[in-house]
Amino acid sequence: MHARDLVSFKQRLQRRRLDLVRSRQAAERGVLEVREGRTDPEYEEGAQADHAEYLLNQLSDSQQKEIAQIDAALARMDARTYGICVECGGEIPPERLEALPYAMLDAECAGRLEEERVGVMRAPTL
Ligand SMILES: [Zn+2]
Numbered sequence: 001m002h003a004r005d006l007v008s009f010k011q012r013l014q015r016r017r018l019d020l021v022r023s024r025q026a027a028e029r030g031v032l033e034v035r036e037g038r039t040d041p042e043y044e045e046g047a048q049a050d051h052a053e054y055l056l057n058q059l060s061d062s063q064q065k066e067i068a069q070i071d072a073a074l075a076r077m078d079a080r081t082y083g084i085c086v087e088c089g090g091e092i093p094p095e096r097l098e099a100l101p102y103a104m105l106d107a108e109c110a111g112r113l114e115e116e117r118v119g120v121m122r123a124p125t126l
Pocket of ligand 1: 087110
């Protein structure tokens with residue numbers, strides 16, 4: 001991969017990471033507002049706080065996962081293994097990285113692993 005492309009992917013990942021951290025902080029502020037009594041009349045006070053906590057947990061789960069994926073991709077950039085499939089060692093096409101900047105697998109390996117995973121879960125047909 002060209003150094004110039006690597007830099008642009010790195011900037012995109014760092015921007016995305018910053019967005020995630022910011023939206024998480026905004027969500028936390030939202031929960032605080034609820035706790036401080038700025039409640040929505042739709043909910044009972046306690047239910048409102050529970051609901052807000054629930055949303056924050058939901059949000060943080062997927063955000064934490066995405067942040068972890070971004071961090072892993074940034075680490076692979078430093079190790080100069082970014083853009084290389086961890087399964088077969090082949091190059092991940094730039095179009096795929098464009099769509100999924102923290103992809104660790106090329107489309108073929110991702111598809112194969114997904115098939116294997118689904119295959120294991122599928123009930124045996126006799
Ligand atoms: Zn591969």
